Amino acid sequence: MIVGVLRETAPRESRVALTPEGVRELSAVGLQVVVEEGAGHRAGFTDSAYRASGALVVGDRATVFERSGIVAWVKPPAFALETMPLRAGTMLVGFQDPHYRRDEIDRLRGRGVGSVAFDLVPRDDTTTEIDALSTMSRIAGAVGYAEGRHLLSARSRPVRALILGCGAAGLAAIAAARTFDDDKPTAVGNRLEQQTAALDAGAGRFVANQDDNAALLDLLATTPFDIIVCTAVHRGSRAPRLLEQGALDLLAPGTVIVDLVAKAGGNCVATVPDTTVTLPSGVIVTHRSNYPTSRPRTASRAYSAATAAMILRIANGRN
Known part of the structure; x- marks a missing residue:
């Protein structure tokens, strides 16, 4: 062959x-x-x-x-x-x-x-085979966080990060935040069993969010975040829409949203694939399809x- x-x-x-x-x-x-x-x-x-x-x-x-x-x-x-x-x-x-x-x-x-x-190959934790999507997602999470952080305006306090999704990319983004000596990120997942992995990666808090997004909206209404990294997607499925317009309206000008899952539809309603846009509110939304190529x-x-x-x-x- x-x-x-x-x-x-x-x-x-x-x-x-x-x-x-x-x-x-x-x-x-x-x-x-x-x-x-x-x-x-x-x-x-x-x-x-x-x-x-x-x-x-x-x-x-x-x-x-x-x-x-x-x-x-x-x-x-x-x-x-x-x-x-x-x-x-x-x-x-x-x-x-x-x-x-x-x-x-x-x-x-x-x-x-x-x-x-490789986008659809199931992850199998019972074997020693290497999973392309997970390995690339880990690199994308780290690079995406770093690039999003560079888009922030100057901050006089430690950066507050919110990570949506606790898969390979989300956990890597959490870990990346710690390399910048930022505040411990808040992690949002859809299953309580993700909490241990998120905290082990360096998150300071885990919030379980359900399909109605009520927990996420409450979080955004009560806690100011500087950077939001969107990584939530089930392999082979369309990404859930977590940041609709109502959620974006809760964000302060200058907030940066890094959407890593635009190829699967995006977690943010304002994401434009391979583009960085500034919304009328001053919120910045960015994506590119090949973070690992850095x-x-x-x-x-x-x-x-x-x-x-x-x-x-x-x-x-x-x-």
């Missing part, structure tokens, strides 16, 4: 789906790897490093598709997949943006081309480990 690795074409994307270490792992079990020229350059991995790891480096993406039974990427390509020599039986592995690309994924399936969406080498290594694990699972299933 041959595995192909593409050079990323999504805007501002600097990660790579498989590092030279990942190539060596796959080569050790007899899999061949074809890498598009320059695939790892932006993450600090040279073509010569891929060749030394056992990969064949080729000059164009069409050759990757032509030779490979599995093609790995980080984000869906910016080019039309229909222009590539896709064969029935090919498997496309990576984030797939299924909320926005469902029709394309269905068309490919109709041609016998499968898609493994740490391309670290993120690529974590992503590569998840990619290699998934490819080995696919390969073992076919053998």
Whole structure:
């Protein structure tokens, strides 16, 4: 079986789906790897490093598709997949943006081309396999908090943060707040059993919020927050709308909202994907789709480990 690795074409994307270490792992079990020229350059991995790891480096993406039974990427390509020599039986592995690309994924399936969406792969705490979405979410939570904090105006007191969601990204955002010596954040989750993880990550308080958002609205009405990081989403589902206009009306001018889940619909009604907007009230709402790309080498290594694990699972299933 041959595995192909593409050079990323999504805007501002600097990660790579498989590092030279990942190539060596796959080569050790007899899999061949074809890498598009320059695939790892932006993450600090040279073509010569891929060749030394056992990969064949080729000059164009069409050759990757032509030779490979599995093609790995980080984000869906910016080019039309229909222009590539896709064969029935090919498997496309990576984030797939299924909320926005469902029709394309269905068309490919109709041609016998499968898609493994890291966006939808269930988290399994009973195995040692690395979960791409969780690892990227942890990086996004930390980077998102830091970038949101930089948007704040000067504060004469420690920053007060509110973290919506207590998954991997939310817990990472809580931990990031402590690195800035900010006040211990307030964490909001939808299950009481999340409280222990939130407090262990560094939260000073946990609030359980239900579907009516009454607890969150009471919190916003009584406590001033400088930064709100939105991370609440169930894997494979649309993000719950937690910050409607009524909630935004409770926020002071200059409050920064970082919505990490805009790709799933967003927690905030005012979120515009890949955009920073200032509302008439002075509240700032920001999102970008690739926070982990700010740490391309670290993120690529974590992503590569998840990619290699998934490819080995696919390969073992076919053998």
